[in-house]
Amino acid sequence: MENLRRDWPKRHALTPEEVAVVLGRNSNSRGVLQKIREGMKSGRYPGARKIDGHWQLPLEDLAEILDPTPETVMVPVVAKAGRRRSQVGPRIRFVINARFFAQVCDSIGYAQGAQALRNDAWTVREELRQEDYARRAERSKMSLVEALAGLGHTKDD
Incomplete structure (x- = not known):
């Protein structure tokens, strides 16, 4: 989050072109921008909003995408490999x-x-x-x- 605030001072949200730059993708590529816009629309980028007809992604949500906070993960219990028990x-x-x-x-x-x-x-x-x-x-x-x-x-x- 600190890096985003330093790189984009006085900004609260980024456009798809700016998100592409942050993600290290070619922002001049039409396909890349289209995928980012579609991701914003579909919810792949949570928190993205369309404001005045333009998609924007808040810095906090982009920071969460780049470095997700750890959360409790439920690990499924897998049966031992080996001989299957007869019924x-x-x-x-x-x-x-x-x-x-x-x-x-x-x-x-x-x-x-x-x-x-x-x-x-x-x-x-x-x-x-x-x-x-x-x-x-x-x-x-x-x-x-x-x-x-x-x-x-x-x-x-």
Whole structure:
């Protein structure tokens, strides 16, 4: 900000031509000036205003563009690269545990709880089977498509 005030004394805002000079771009280039005007219009240069039909950018806002004040940045948490955990394992473990606790419930005389656990285990087991069938069908489909694509190309082509 100090440099801007020193270089542009008694000025509160700069024109697109002057902004180009500050940004180190060729202020004689029509394309550069057009991009700066478009940036002022679109909001890429925050604080820019059109006064009496001419775009102007306040010195404070230009200083913020040149040297932004540090602010708290939220860094996204990225999962570790490596082996992806299966979604199948926990569900298989649920089926096994549900069957075990169904036997426990039977042993202590809680038949209704045992039947509910068996039903839940059966539902999860069937979902796993359907997913497995779908995966197998997709693999089979892909291998057939690849085989058919291979038949279309011969050495004579």
